[in-house]
Amino acid sequence: MLRTEQLRAVERMLDLHLPSSAERSYAPPWKVLVYDARCREILSPLLTLGDLRKRGITLHLLLDSARDPLPDVPAVYFVAPSAANLRLIGADVARRLYEAYHLNFTPSAPRAALEELAALTLQSGGAGHVRSVVDQLLDFVALDEDFFSLALRGDFAALHAPRSTDAAVEAAVERMVEGLFCALVTLGAVPILRFRRGGAAQMVGERLGARLHEQLREHPALFAEGGALVRPLLLLADRSLDVAAMLQHSWSYAALCHDLLDMHLNKVSIVEKTDQGPRQRTYDLQRSDSFWSEHMGAAFQLVAADVDKELSEYRAAMDEINRGGKQEVTDVNETTRALASTLDALPELQEKKRVIDAHMNIATELLGHIKSRSLDSYYAIEEGLIDGRSLSKEDKATLVQLLEGGGTAEDRLRLLLLLHLHPDGHAVSKEEMQKAEAALQAAGTDLRPLAWLRGVQQINEMQVSALQSQRSAEVGAGGLGVFSKAMKLADHVGVGSNARWVTSALAAGVKQLLPSRRATPLTRALAALMENKPSADDDAYAWIDPKASASHAPPRSRAPFTQAVVFVAGPGNYLEYLSVRHQLAAAAGGKKIAYGCAEVLTPRQFLDAVAQCA
Amino acid sequence: MLPYRKPPERRAICRNMDRTKLFFSIAEAQCSALGLRPAAQPRPEKTPFGRAAAGLWLAMQAMEARVDRIGRLVSKSSLFDDPAAEIAEAISLVRQEMGSIGAHLEALAGSPRPGRQFHPHSEAVLAWLQGRLNSATAAFKAAVKQREAMLTAKEERTAKLSAISATASPFPRPAASPFPALAPSTPASGARLPKQSQLVRNRRTGQGPVPPECSALTREAYSSPPAKMEHTIDMSALGNGSPHSLCGSPDELTTPQALDRTQRQIWTPRRATQQVMPEKLRAQEVSKMQSTLSEVTKLFDQFGSIVAQQGEMIERIDANADVTLGNVDEAHTQILKYRSYISGNRGLIIKTFVVLWAIILVYGFVSR
Numbered sequence: 008m009l010r011t012e013q014l015r016a017v018e019r020m021l022d023l024h025l026p027s028s029a030e031r032s033y034a035p036p037w038k039v040l041v042y043d044a045r046c047r048e049i050l051s052p053l054l055t056l057g058d059l060r061k062r063g064i065t066l067h068l069l070l071d072s073a074r075d076p077l078p079d080v081p082a083v084y085f086v087a088p089s090a091a092n093l094r095l096i097g098a099d100v101a102r103r104l105y106e107a108y109h110l111n112f113t114p115s116a117p118r119a120a121l122e123e124l125a126a127l128t129l130q131s132g133g134a135g136h137v138r139s140v141v142d143q144l145l146d147f148v149a150l151d152e153d154f155f156s157l158a159l160r161g162d163f164a165a166l167h168a169p170r171s172t173d174a175a176v177e178a179a180v181e182r183m184v185e186g187l188f189c190a191l192v193t194l195g196a197v198p199i200l201r202f203r204r205g206g207a208a209q210m211v212g213e214r215l216g217a218r219l220h221e222q223l224r225e226h227p228a229l230f231a232e233g234g235a236l237v238r239p240l241l242l243l244a245d246r247s248l249d250v251a252a253m254l255q256h257s258w259s260y261a262a263l264c265h266d267l268l269d270m271h272l273n274k275v276s277i278v279e280k281t282d283q284g285p286r287q288r289t290y291d292l293q294r295s296d297s298f299w300s301e302h303m304g305a306a307f308q309l310v311a312a313d314v315d316k317e318l319s320e321y322r323a324a325m326d327e328i329n330r331g332g333k334q335e336v337t338d339v340n341e342t343t344r345a346l347a348s349t350l351d352a353l354p355e356l357q358e359k360k361r362v363i364d365a366h367m368n369i370a371t372e373l374l375g376h377i378k379s380r381s382l383d384s385y386y387a388i389e390e391g392l393i394d395g396r397s398l399s400k401e402d403k404a405t406l407v408q409l410l411e412g413g414g415t416a417e418d419r420l421r422l423l424l425l426l427h428l429h430p431d432g433h434a435v436s437k438e439e440m441q442k443a444e445a446a447l448q449a450a451g452t453d454l455r456p457l458a459w460l461r462g463v464q465q466i467n468e469m470q471v472s473a474l475q476s477q478r479s480a481e482v483g484a485g486g487l488g489v490f491s492k493a494m495k496l497a498d499h500v501g502v503g504s505n506a507r508w509v510t511s512a513l514a515a516g517v518k519q520l521l522p523s524r525r526a527t528p529l530t531r532a533l534a535a536l537m538e539n540k541p542s543a544d545d546d547a548y549a550w551i552d553p554k555a556s557a558s559h560a561p562p563r564s565r566a567p568f569t570q571a572v573v574f575v576a577g578p579g580n581y582l583e584y585l586s587v588r589h590q591l592a593a594a595a596g597g598k599k600i601a602y603g604c605a606e607v608l609t610p611r612q613f614l615d616a617v618a619q620c621a
Numbered sequence: 622m623l624p625y626r627k628p629p630e631r632r633a634i635c636r637n638m639d640r641t642k643l644f645f646s647i648a649e650a651q652c653s654a655l656g657l658r659p660a661a662q663p664r665p666e667k668t669p670f671g672r673a674a675a676g677l678w679l680a681m682q683a684m685e686a687r688v689d690r691i692g693r694l695v696s697k698s699s700l701f702d703d704p705a706a707e708i709a710e711a712i713s714l715v716r717q718e719m720g721s722i723g724a725h726l727e728a729l730a731g732s733p734r735p736g737r738q739f740h741p742h743s744e745a746v747l748a749w750l751q752g753r754l755n756s757a758t759a760a761f762k763a764a765v766k767q768r769e770a771m772l773t774a775k776e777e778r779t780a781k782l783s784a785i786s787a788t789a790s791p792f793p794r795p796a797a798s799p800f801p802a803l804a805p806s807t808p809a810s811g812a813r814l815p816k817q818s819q820l821v822r823n824r825r826t827g828q829g830p831v832p833p834e835c836s837a838l839t840r841e842a843y844s845s846p847p848a849k850m851e852h853t854i855d856m857s858a859l860g861n862g863s864p865h866s867l868c869g870s871p872d873e874l875t876t877p878q879a880l881d882r883t884q885r886q887i888w889t890p891r892r893a894t895q896q897v898m899p900e901k902l903r904a905q906e907v908s909k910m911q912s913t914l915s916e917v918t919k920l921f922d923q924f925g926s927i928v929a930q931q932g933e934m935i936e937r938i939d940a941n942a943d944v945t946l947g948n949v950d951e952a953h954t955q956i957l958k959y960r961s962y963i964s965g966n967r968g969l970i971i972k973t974f975v976v977l978w979a980i981i982l983v984y985g986f987v988s989r
Contacts, residue, residue: 016637035678037746065745066738075738079671111637118647121640125648129655134648142638229638540950565947566940 009601010149010294012193014053020111020143021062021083036063039077039105043070043086046113048158049148050085052273055291070095074104081107081138087146088116090123097127100136107138114185115142144229146189150273151294153591153601154584157186161616162605163246163578166207167459168620180207183605184214187574188222190603191241197223197230198241198572200551201536207576208243212551215243219553239570239599242533242548246577249528250460251393251428253613254421256385257582260310261303264292264369265581266609267376277372290365298366304585307377311370317363324356380414385422392429410443416452417611419443427460455618529573529583530590537568537598570599578613579604668739673729674746677722681750684718685757687711692764695771708768715761719754726750782899 021038040059042050047069059067068074070086082105086092100108112120121140128134148158165171165179191198197219202212222229246253257266264270268277276289292299298317302310328349377383388406410419423443448454526534535544550563573587584602591600608616667675691711694704726747734743 020637035675037674037742037749039742060745060749063749065742065749068738075736077739077742079667079675080742115638116640118643121644122647122651125644125651129648129651134645137644138641140640140644142640144637226638539947541954564944565951566943567947 008152008599009155009190009194010053010152012195013049013145013147013149016143016145016193017050017053018062020085020109020141021059021064023081023083023109023139037065037080038063039080039082040064040067041070041074041082041084041086041099042067043092045087045146045158046085048272049113049145052148052150052293074099076102076104077106078103079106081105081109083109083111085111085113085143087114088112088120090120093120093124093127096124097131100128100133101131103133103136107136109138110140111143112141113143114146114189115144116140144189144192147186147193147603148272150607153588153599155190155601155603156579156607157183157190157603157605158607159183159186159605163608163613163616164619166577167246176210180210180214183207183211183576184218186605187211187215187603188218190572191219192229194239194572194601195230196239196570197553198239199568200241200243200553201548202243202551203245203248203532203548206245206247208245209549211574211576212243212549215241216551216553223554238568239572240536240539240568241572241574242536244529244532244573244575246575248532249583251425252527252529252583252586253578253580253608254424254428254610255389255393255582256382256418256421256610258306258383258386259304259582259585260307261292262581262585263307263373263377265607267373267382268369269609270581275369277368279368288368290369296362298362304589307370307373310366311374314363314366314370317359318367321356321359321363324352328352328356380418381409382414382418384409385414385418389422389425392425407439410439411446416447416450417614420447420452420454420456420614421610423447424456424460427457453614453618456614459617459620526590527583527586529575530586533571533573533587533590533600537571539565539567572601572603574602575604577604578606578608578616580607580609580613670729670732670734670739670743673725673732674743674750677725677729677750680718680722680725681753681757684715684722685753687715687718688757688761688764691715691768692760695764695768712765712768719758719761722754726754 021040023038064083065080066077070084070092082099084096086096096108096110099105110124116124124140125134128137146157148156150156159179159182162179162182165175200212200216202208257263261270264275268275270292273292274289275292276287278285278287280286294300298313302313305313384405388402388409391402406422409422413419423440426440444454444457532544532548535542536548539545552563575583579602583604587600587602591598691708694708694711730747734740
């Protein structure tokens with residue numbers, strides 16, 4: 008819904024905001040699109056080059072690149088209203104580069120910016136060529152219908168570094184509020200805000216509440232016609248609620264692509280070794296790719312098996328066609344009809360082949376990484392650790408082995424951090440941890456994340472202990488022993504007793520694992536808040552209704568929410584997105600949940616960001 | 622009537638803020654403040670390529686509109702009002718236009734287009750135009766194909782109709798009267814009367830050889846294929862009013878004049894109505910069908926709106942049910958709380974009474 012709405016807004020912008028097709032037909036539809044780097048990021052998951060061409064966009068250029076005059080073509084600008092951008096636009100108008108200028112600013116141009124723009128264009132006498140000036144409020148990147156990122160770089164450091172100034176924190180929060188506001192406007196809904204007190208989430212929540220309130224008072228038109236009978240819940244969470252999600256190794260397809268292949272803006276690039284040297288290939292993973300949308304959250308071995316299956320299906324279909332060609336010609340009509348159907352089927356098959364090839368290559372690449380870094384063992388152990396299961400003897404042995412020399416230094420560091428995050432498992436003795444730390448230090452690894460984590464842990468200790476006691480109370484002390492024994496048994500058989508045993512040539516030699524279906528702190532909080540019943544979780548989160556004014560507050564409804572937006576005020580990743588999505592699948596009824604974060608970071612990038620904070 | 626709200630028009634929602642007016646008001650204010658004259662700069666001039674491409678675009682739009690019209694005319698398969706002339710004219714026009722646009726496109730592609738960014742731009746424009754032309758050509762071809770298919774279908778239909786009318790009437794070629802054909806055999810027909818009546822009997826049972834010397838009436842009956850035999854007989858029997866008139870009264874049939882007269886009496890009006898009837902009937906049927914269809918459409922519309930209303934209702938009911946559920950749950954927790962409160966009280970009361978009784982008993986024992 009988010010991506011569709013954003014796409015609709017962008018398409019309107021590219022159609023020059025003309026209301027109907029009748030008006031569009033007067034002038035030729037060719038336009039030039041000029042954007043800056045940020046807006047390119049916004050557009051790239053939405054539109055392909057072909058889509059742009061279909062809309063009559065002949066050229067798409069960066070604002071700060073060298074551009075030649077095209078005097079008979081109107082230009083659509085889609086830029087942020089920064090001073091540098093305004094100057095460049097003024098220079099374009101002065102040079103008479105294009106026929107007309109349709110200026111679109113995102114998120115919104117303040118009055119001062121408009122004044123500067125007017126002054127610049129008046130100086131060159133080209134103000135009359137500016138056709139429209141529009142605030143677009145599209146300042147977020149919709150990676151999927153229910154996944155958005157604000158693409159704010161370096162905000163984690165700004166928020167969490169001990170030496171960051173108040174102004175830097177304010178600016179970071181302000182940017183987050185602005186992006187989130189854009190996303191909400193695009194969704195067309197005024198949500199109920201919930202956030203945990205203390206930390207960045209509270210700052211964002213309070214600012215956003217005030218911003219929405221002000222907007223509703225001054226320009227209610229922006230949210231009018233939203234038509235939403237049900238208001239969504241907006242859950243703002245701090246990154247410190249669940250740091251483990253950023254560090255853990257993953258096992259689902261999308262998360263693996265992100266972690267290992269650095270998937271960026273739904274694109275994965277793989278370096279292929281061909282005869283003519285290495286060549287980079289880029290694959291676009293969109294929702295329109297049915298294999299991708301089906302297998303995003305699937306376990307890796309399942310993906311491998313299904314790729315195999317699709318490939319054999321494709322081969323069978325091709326064989327069918329080839330055999331059909333060799334058949335004896337009995338009836339001319341029959342043959343021509345067969346030929347026609349083949350011709351119809353061929354493009355479809357070719358498209359399928361392209362998709363299968365892409366996924367085959369990606370899966371092979373992933374498999375290489377998994378095998379060389381023994382990521383399957385990492386995943387199994389980490390999953391056990393975070394879930395609070397006591398590890399079996401063999402698992403402990405592999406854990407020690409991994410700490411000593413499995414995978415890359417980064418993998419070991421991540422495991423060590425997770426061990427620090429979950430010390431209650433008593434999986435490894437203190438000495439062994441120190442030994443591993445010393446080994447990493449000797450190998451020249453940056454150990455600043457560890458220092459940062461220790462600092463954060465002291466702050467979070469109380470929250471974690473409260474959570475732990477609550478959970479152990481839930482399970483019951485007596486049942487726990489039996490349960491963990493059963494799980495251990497399952498571990499012997501292969502992690503997850505209900506794991507599908509798939510025999511596949513591709514995934515041979517990889518453990519049969521299931522992607523995590525565990526409730527994370529985030530999904531647990533989300534479930535509790537969507538229930539909207541009085542509970543401990545419910546009390547821990549503040550409640551803001553932007554529609555309520557100070558004098559008149561409507562009574563708080565206790566009806567459960569059917570729509571929710573989860574926003575992590577900090578970095579997020581595909582692992583977390585998929586766990587939220589899984590919760591949506593598990594919850595009965597037509598619940599809609601969208602997940603957003605300030606920026607999408609891979610574990611490696613996250614470690615870098617954390618290192619800056621220490 | 623339920624408060625039924627139409628679903629909002631998605632296109633109409635505007636989630637951006639148009640600042641054009643504000644911009645120009647600011648610009649005007651600055652103009653007057655600085656004493657500048659607005660709109661000093663002239664519009665940049667069009668390049669020859671741009672002009673040619675714009676011309677092509679206009680031509681293409683006209684052509685597309687025409688193709689669209691052809692498509693609509695063709696799909697409107699009216700039996701009685703066939704705009705053949707219009708379609709043919711439009712088709713030939715479109716053919717011409719397509720040729721000229723294609724030629725212009727090629728010429729434009731061949732023209733020099735210098736410039737680092739102008740070249741890719743012009744390439745994209747040409748590709749775009751070519752794509753539009755291709756899709757228009759495809760649409761045009763489809764329309765022409767449909768038109769041809771319809772024409773052949775129509776021909777088949779008319780052929781079938783004429784065949785039916787031929788078998789339905791004993792006199793297949795309506796222009797020429799069958800009676801002249803009867804004339805040469807008239808002298809013989811009277812003499813061979815017994816044989817003919819025999820034949821008539823044969824024919825009514827549906828078998829027997831076809832004698833070459835039989836009358837035109839019978840020959841006609843036999844000349845139609847055997848499958849339609851019975852039908853033909855039926856028709857002729859019906860047409861004659863009574864079978865007796867054919868074979869029952871030989872004196873009437875003995876003279877050719879008599880035969881002539883009876884047949885003319887019976888058939889002449891019949892033939893006229895048979896030619897007119899099917900068309901009128903068909904027209905009536907079609908109009909009847911049309912009205913039924915429109916009624917059905919109306920019904921469906923009503924049904925659709927009712928269902929939509931129900932959807933609204935259900936949504937509300939759903940929300941209400943959710944609220945109710947929440948309230949019930951809260952009430953439950955309240956009752957539980959109250960119960961625990963009460964049960965706590967009960968214990969206290971019992972204890973108090975026990976102590977009271979004990980005191981009274983002790984007092985009683987002591988006082989006694």
